[in-house]
Amino acid sequence: MKTFNERGLDYEAVPAALVSQHGPFAWGPTPAKAVYNSKVLEVVAEEDFHTMELTHQSSELPQYLLDKHYYRKHGANAYYGQNNAHSKDHATRS
Structure with missing residues (x-):
């Protein structure tokens, strides 16, 4: 939460995050929504991985x-x- 506060990020608008040298965190108003947000993060990360694999460039x-x-x-x-x-x-x- 410290990083979210420092960067002015809204945890409700950004319901998941990858943490360097740790792993993913996901949350939501219900356990089911937290699991859903976790899966969305996983799919987006996989898409980015394949993009980097194909282009050898960051996809920022x-x-x-x-x-x-x-x-x-x-x-x-x-x-x-x-x-x-x-x-x-x-x-x-x-």
Whole structure:
């Protein structure tokens, strides 16, 4: 939690983490959600491993791109997903 606090990270928005020289940590509001978050972390790590295997390069994305994709769904002006006005309006049109 110290690192999350130092970096201004929200543990609810980042429900899993890899810790150097330790291993994965995952959490959630229920045990089932924590297991789900753990599996998501495992799949993402496996995808990154295969990317590095194929390209021999790190697959780090620039922060601006990470922010763009995070805030389009979770930001104050979110426009992606089923819980916004645009999606609901689109879904009710005939």
